[in-house]
Amino acid sequence: MLPFARVAIIGLGLIGSSIARAVRAEMPTVALSGYDADPETRETARAIGLCDDIADTPGAAVLDADLVILCVPVGAMGDAARAIADDLPADAVVSDVGSCKESVAKALAEALPDATIVPAHPVAGTERSGPEAGFATLFHHRWCILTPSEGTDPVAIERVSTFWKRLGATVETMEAAHHDRVLAITSHLPHLIAYTIVGTASDLEEVTASEVIKYSAGGFRDFTRIAASDPTMWRDVFLSNREAVLDMLQRFSEDLSALQRAIRWDKGDELFDLFTRTRAVRRSIVEQGQDDAAENFGRARD
Amino acid sequence: MLPFARVAIIGLGLIGSSIARAVRAEMPTVALSGYDADPETRETARAIGLCDDIADTPGAAVLDADLVILCVPVGAMGDAARAIADDLPADAVVSDVGSCKESVAKALAEALPDATIVPAHPVAGTERSGPEAGFATLFHHRWCILTPSEGTDPVAIERVSTFWKRLGATVETMEAAHHDRVLAITSHLPHLIAYTIVGTASDLEEVTASEVIKYSAGGFRDFTRIAASDPTMWRDVFLSNREAVLDMLQRFSEDLSALQRAIRWDKGDELFDLFTRTRAVRRSIVEQGQDDAAENFGRARD
Ligand SMILES: NC(=O)c1ccc[n+]([C@@H]2O[C@H](COP(=O)([O-])OP(=O)(O)OC[C@H]3O[C@@H](n4cnc5c(N)ncnc54)[C@H](OP(=O)(O)O)[C@@H]3O)[C@@H](O)[C@H]2O)c1
Ligand SMILES: NC(=O)c1ccc[n+]([C@@H]2O[C@H](COP(=O)([O-])OP(=O)(O)OC[C@H]3O[C@@H](n4cnc5c(N)ncnc54)[C@H](OP(=O)(O)O)[C@@H]3O)[C@@H](O)[C@H]2O)c1
Structure with missing residues (x-):
């Protein structure tokens, strides 16, 4: 069974575009939408067919999603979360891929106080950035660390965990600190x-x-x-x-x-x-x- | 024309064995002799046919050489030079591959006051060591730095330079310091x-x-x-x-x-x-x- 059916990716750089490619490769029936703050990146993403739909606003990208993954620099996580707050479906799970977890967890909780949030960090990368740097196997045999805060719905955690396993990663859970x-x-x-x-x-x-x-x-x-x-x-x-x-x-x-x-x-x-x-x-x-x-x-x- | 006809290598680790392999590949008519302080390394070198002759003493290895290259750790250069002093032919050129040049130049000059010495440092390596770690193309497209002291016979410098170029390196000369x-x-x-x-x-x-x-x-x-x-x-x-x-x-x-x-x-x-x-x-x-x-x-x- 698919953990999620409609995934929205905010930030289409190395990590965001790798997730898109990996989802296409491993879960081809998932509906993929994407958004990036940079119009040029959106253009590139459309040209290479990264997602089913590249939206021109963050809100439009998440309208229909059951998983939203924020793939922007950690300092931009708060902004990116605020930008989707009004359009986020109530039952969507929100995740991110930020390289630090305490500050991001705080920023996301403040911006989306009512959302179900399961922060994640795939420990995989290269020195390149941008939408054309990504590739589908980036997460294979790599670890993905989840740092849900206490009281997070265990079903949501399990679904995010399954999502990352499907992309080839091994999942570990620990405290953000x-x-x-x-x-x-x-x-x-x-x-x-x-x-x-x-x-x-x-x-x-x-x-x-x-x-x-x-x-x-x-x-x-x-x-x-x-x-x-x-x-x-x-x-x-x-x-x-x-x-x-x-x-x-x-x-x-x-x-x-x-x-x-x-x-x-x-x-x-x-x-x-x-x-x-x-x-x-x-x-x-x-x-x-x-x-x-x-x-x-x-x-x-x- | 070959810069040298009979090359002796003292120390058959990563660098010494790579030189041996590269000489075999690029100047197959050169007579190669070798010596290493470690009996096991000598055994391995014989078993893999690294040189034409693996001697059991440093003196025997250099007896007939026109180029002797010391490929031992920089702290052992003085000892290695002293060990060949009695048997070194008067017209042989002595070189080394040490990663530092001032201290080695000093040690060699003290141990072999009458020899023609052209210190060298091929800027190439891997994290492995020992005679089986070497390979013939290690020096391709890499730099080899010569640090002859003032007054060194220019013909000897030129021959050592040609030797390294034949092994695929680009040669540069600079002061040891x-x-x-x-x-x-x-x-x-x-x-x-x-x-x-x-x-x-x-x-x-x-x-x-x-x-x-x-x-x-x-x-x-x-x-x-x-x-x-x-x-x-x-x-x-x-x-x-x-x-x-x-x-x-x-x-x-x-x-x-x-x-x-x-x-x-x-x-x-x-x-x-x-x-x-x-x-x-x-x-x-x-x-x-x-x-x-x-x-x-x-x-x-x-
Ligand atoms: N690279 C790695 O090795 C690695 C590994 C694991 C995790 N991570 C984490 O993954 C995240 C993304 O890194 P990356 O390497 O994929 O970076 P990247 O290639 O530079 O991509 C980030 C993208 O996000 C866009 N962006 C910035 N602010 C935005 C906003 N508010 N809304 C929408 N899009 C926005 C950027 O557009 P602009 O160019 O216009 O800013 C850029 O296209 C970071 O949090 C990083 O810590 C990276
Ligand atoms: N590795 C690199 O990346 C690199 C690059 C450029 C230059 N260099 C230089 O190249 C030299 C050799 O390095 P390597 O990487 O080839 O080291 P290695 O693989 O450890 O080989 C050194 C060999 O010399 C032997 N040895 C030690 N003292 C000796 C002596 N007095 N007489 C004869 N043999 C002796 C050692 O035997 P034991 O094992 O018994 O000690 C060993 O077999 C060093 O001066 C280093 O600074 C290294």
């Missing part, structure tokens, strides 16, 4: 660090930009991929998950200082011990199918 | 940061190891690849290139503090500006063929 701390270390801090080091390298005077680029295969290039991610999305993530990000950053800085001291005082054993410990983490990630075992990210050998 | 600063930012600091964040994540109590692994697709997994690199090699790199690494680390830490303040004081514009600037660097790296354009590192779409 815990989600935000877990993602602060596994996603937000890595992005913050990658942005920083790419900035640091760009600002050096004695090492030219051309040198940084030429010799990037020594490790730097991997950071640039992450640091090419969408600026709006990530600005919103850092501001919305401020406390958890700052806390993880504090721990990271302390550990970095310890390593700095180890280098300064020639403590090779300390370095060696840490570098040995970190190998095991990689092994587990590969074993659990969260990354490719291919060396060098499977980059072409020629 | 400048090399060490360029690589500190493009390779050494990225590795240091990756090791640190993987360590930080492993030490958290409220976020379990299992959660870190499950949700690593949000960005963290990319860091674990780099943090799976060889502990001995990297301990040596950080201790050998201490000053440059500590200096780059200092700049990085300052930039990270600035970002921390921007998050704390809600300065979204500052974040947005940096995140926009960093995208351009990625574009250049891809344009110049130093990385794949494939999104998400071209990870399998299913």
Whole structure:
């Protein structure tokens, strides 16, 4: 049985358009409607036939939906929710895909006080954005975390869970606050660090930009991929998950200082011990199918 | 014309074995000899036919060579050079592949005061190590940096340069000290940061190891690849290139503090500006063929 029959997607970027493609692939009888604030994106979405209907207002997109998924930057969730408030059917379930959950849950509850809300975060993505960046298999073998607040209708939670499983994801439920701390270390801090080091390298005077680029295969290039991610999305993530990000950053800085001291005082054993410990983490990630075992990210050998 | 006819490789790990394979592929008439301190590695090298001859002592490996390449961890370069000093032919050129050049140049000059030395660093690698990790195309479209000291025989430099071009690399020459600063930012600091964040994540109590692994697709997994690199090699790199690494680390830490303040004081514009600037660097790296354009590192779409 289909968990939902009429799905509306608000925000047709990487994630929204991937959901649309995945729904088409896995649940082809579902009626799909979509809306994006950007007229150009709506045009593209129409041209590539992303949904059955691309509406010109958010209200028109949700009029008939039994599931509405907000796929906009986390800082825009409140606005996007307010924009559908008047037209949202009373029995529709509202969900989102935001990368932070506490702030989004608050924004959605304020904008839609009477709606059934089941927040979700598919832990999957690439560095691209926009409607043409999406693809149907993005969520395959990836986790999708639901963070419903206490008292949410269990049937609604179950339906959203089934929806994500149908798209290929494995579903986990946790509290929004815990989600935000877990993602602060596994996603937000890595992005913050990658942005920083790419900035640091760009600002050096004695090492030219051309040198940084030429010799990037020594490790730097991997950071640039992450640091090419969408600026709006990530600005919103850092501001919305401020406390958890700052806390993880504090721990990271302390550990970095310890390593700095180890280098300064020639403590090779300390370095060696840490570098040995970190190998095991990689092994587990590969074993659990969260990354490719291919060396060098499977980059072409020629 | 072949730049060298009899090449000896000391240290048959990732880089040494890749050179052996590349020589076989590109200059099949070259006589190849090899030696590694580890008897097991020598056994493996013999079993896979890596060289024409795998010697049981470093002296025997270089007896007849016109090029000797030291492919051992940078902290072992002095020892490896001393071990061949007595048997090195007077007209042989000595080179190495160490990731830092000032300390290695010093160690080699002390161990082999009369030899012709042309230090080199192929900026190419993977996170694997050992003789079976190597492959013949590792150096294709990558840079190889030569750092000969003043007064080195230009003919020797030219021959080493030709050697690397034959293996598919593009050759650049610079001063050892400048090399060490360029690589500190493009390779050494990225590795240091990756090791640190993987360590930080492993030490958290409220976020379990299992959660870190499950949700690593949000960005963290990319860091674990780099943090799976060889502990001995990297301990040596950080201790050998201490000053440059500590200096780059200092700049990085300052930039990270600035970002921390921007998050704390809600300065979204500052974040947005940096995140926009960093995208351009990625574009250049891809344009110049130093990385794949494939999104998400071209990870399998299913
Ligand atoms: N990218 C990832 O790796 C990833 C992974 C998991 C979750 N997420 C989350 O998914 C959400 C979307 O990210 P994305 O990567 O898909 O971003 P994206 O490709 O930039 O798409 C976002 C789209 O939403 C539109 N939009 C902005 N405000 C809107 C509003 N009020 N109403 C309707 N449309 C609006 C944007 O239009 P404009 O261009 O005009 O602003 C844009 O077309 C974010 O909350 C993000 O945190 C992202
Ligand atoms: N990996 C990279 O990405 C990369 C890139 C460019 C340059 N480099 C440089 O290349 C060099 C080798 O790195 P690698 O990645 O090939 O390391 P590797 O795979 O660990 O191989 C190094 C080999 O050298 C052997 N060895 C150690 N001391 C020796 C000695 N005194 N005499 C003879 N053999 C000795 C080691 O044996 P044991 O196992 O017994 O110690 C090991 O088999 C390092 O200087 C590194 O900085 C590495």
